[in-house]
Amino acid sequence: MKKKDIIIIGSGIGGLTAGALLTKKGFKVIIFEKESLIGGRALSFNTSNLTIDSYLKILSNYNMMIPFSEPELKTIFEKKKLLGYKLDLGYHAIGGGVLSNANSVLAELNNHVDILESYVGLIKENEYVFPFLSKIDKIKIFPNILRLLLVSEKTLKKLDPISITETINKYGRGKMKLILEIFSRSITTINNLDLISTGEMFRSQRNLYRGSKPVGYPKNGLESITEKLADYIKQNGGKIYLNKKVKKIIIEKQKTKGVIVDNKKYLSDIVISNTLVQDLFKIVDEKNFPKDYTKNIKSLKGTGSLCAYYSLNKLDKELIGKTFHFIERNIGIDGNDTVGMIDFMASSPDSGIAPKNKFIVQSYIICNPDEAKNFEILKKLKILLDKNLEIIIPDYKKNLNWAIYPAIWHLDGVAKTIENEKPDIKTPIKNLFIVGDSVKATGIGFNCALNSARDLVEHLSKK
Numbered sequence: 001m002k003k004k005d006i007i008i009i010g011s012g013i014g015g016l017t018a019g020a021l022l023t024k025k026g027f028k029v030i031i032f033e034k035e036s037l038i039g040g041r042a043l044s045f046n047t048s049n050l051t052i053d054s055y056l057k058i059l060s061n062y063n064m065m066i067p068f069s070e071p072e073l074k075t076i077f078e079k080k081k082l083l084g085y086k087l088d089l090g091y092h093a094i095g096g097g098v099l100s101n102a103n104s105v106l107a108e109l110n111n112h113v114d115i116l117e118s119y120v121g122l123i124k125e126n127e128y129v130f131p132f133l134s135k136i137d138k139i140k141i142f143p144n145i146l147r148l149l150l151v152s153e154k155t156l157k158k159l160d161p162i163s164i165t166e167t168i169n170k171y172g173r174g175k176m177k178l179i180l181e182i183f184s185r186s187i188t189t190i191n192n193l194d195l196i197s198t199g200e201m202f203r204s205q206r207n208l209y210r211g212s213k214p215v216g217y218p219k220n221g222l223e224s225i226t227e228k229l230a231d232y233i234k235q236n237g238g239k240i241y242l243n244k245k246v247k248k249i250i251i252e253k254q255k256t257k258g259v260i261v262d263n264k265k266y267l268s269d270i271v272i273s274n275t276l277v278q279d280l281f282k283i284v285d286e287k288n289f290p291k292d293y294t295k296n297i298k299s300l301k302g303t304g305s306l307c308a309y310y311s312l313n314k315l316d317k318e319l320i321g322k323t324f325h326f327i328e329r330n331i332g333i334d335g336n337d338t339v340g341m342i343d344f345m346a347s348s349p350d351s352g353i354a355p356k357n358k359f360i361v362q363s364y365i366i367c368n369p370d371e372a373k374n375f376e377i378l379k380k381l382k383i384l385l386d387k388n389l390e391i392i393i394p395d396y397k398k399n400l401n402w403a404i405y406p407a408i409w410h411l412d413g414v415a416k417t418i419e420n421e422k423p424d425i426k427t428p429i430k431n432l433f434i435v436g437d438s439v440k441a442t443g444i445g446f447n448c449a450l451n452s453a454r455d456l457v458e459h460l461s462k463k
């Protein structure tokens, strides 16, 4: 291999974004992906030819399971009820809508993805409002939004150790309190407001305000983004190998030399790991790293949720394209209250993820990773998800084709909490870098993964 060859481990959104942008900069990129599909947790798959076993296997590979479904999952598959659908692993909304971070990366590659986008409404006890903020609310909070957009990084750093609980106690009055309670949770996927950093929350929120509308969903699913990135890599000389698990990262004298795949050595100048950071030491010998670094990485925790996909045979046109938050109080889980979303963006026939005259409603409710494995808690959360959909569509059960409830305990690689110190893109090993949502970068989830890759490309381009 010539100089500046780069090996990327994993084709999640972080690995693909880094791969595409580095290809554009003239680096020679090879991606090894252990699964048979690209995308990582931003995965879309055609469910028509899927077997129940392969579905459950994909989910378990990504720290997920299906605790409930309607009818039984076995029946859903036997009756081929998933024919013609294209699903993601679970509920996905991309922060920032049409002008999302994803489209700014694609613009650099002279490409674009069509994104359905929405403001957010609120489901109350017996009714719903859309949008959440009235014109008067917007006028009232406009000075706060302006301040947020203009706030310096120095001020945000000062707010990093301040919890949202403290911020609410100081500034949370009226609707502002509700905004902070709901948006802090939905942006970070963490219910416990004591754990959410005000600085990080504001950084992520600012990132959203710079988009067009707060949330979006790409037409034809998440794969419309990941495929465009992968196509760019392949069309410009890069390579993506599927079903190729990296067994080991080779390190000599504190410097990375390449990787081992299928007992073969592949040498490169730079190695970028896109794996969950907690899995890093499964493929690299931890004795090469300072003890504090390894200890911190091993202690990092992700976020969790219970999602629901409802397929409806009928849907009021008024709802199509809209998204709603809800908050449920005093339910006895970590953080006491929980927030969720019920989303009709993907119900649009333009979403391309459901057969004609079937409408997908995506939803999720937040819990922590341990709660996402606790059947009794999940039962409680499922009731709350169904109840909130019922407030919007009282007779939805009459029109229910099927419902699948995926639970996930690694939605975000690393939760952006005050306790978790996300690692930097640079590691203590020379020429070994990490990208993905486990890494320190702007935004949460999908956007964090993508932005970590942009940060890395900027760093490597400067070198």
Ligand SMILES: Cc1cc2nc3c(=O)[nH]c(=O)nc-3n(C[C@H](O)[C@H](O)[C@H](O)COP(=O)(O)OP(=O)(O)OC[C@H]3O[C@@H](n4cnc5c(N)ncnc54)[C@H](O)[C@@H]3O)c2cc1C
Pocket: 009, 010, 011, 012, 013, 014, 015, 032, 033, 034, 035, 038, 039, 040, 041, 042, 062, 089, 090, 091, 092, 093, 094, 095, 244, 245, 246, 247, 274, 275, 276, 283, 307, 408, 410, 411, 412, 413, 435, 436, 437, 438, 444, 445, 446, 447, 449
């Ligand atoms: C159900 C669900 C719902 C979500 N909802 C949202 C949402 O609404 N909004 C949002 O912003 N984010 C959401 N997320 C989070 C978002 O999907 C992730 O933040 C993002 O996709 C993570 O990308 P990544 O690049 O960090 O890594 P990943 O997607 O984890 O990709 C890592 C890749 O590395 C591969 N790999 C690992 N080890 C090896 C190895 N040894 N050799 C080769 N390949 C390897 C994996 O197979 C994988 O493809 C959700 C996630 C899930 C699962």
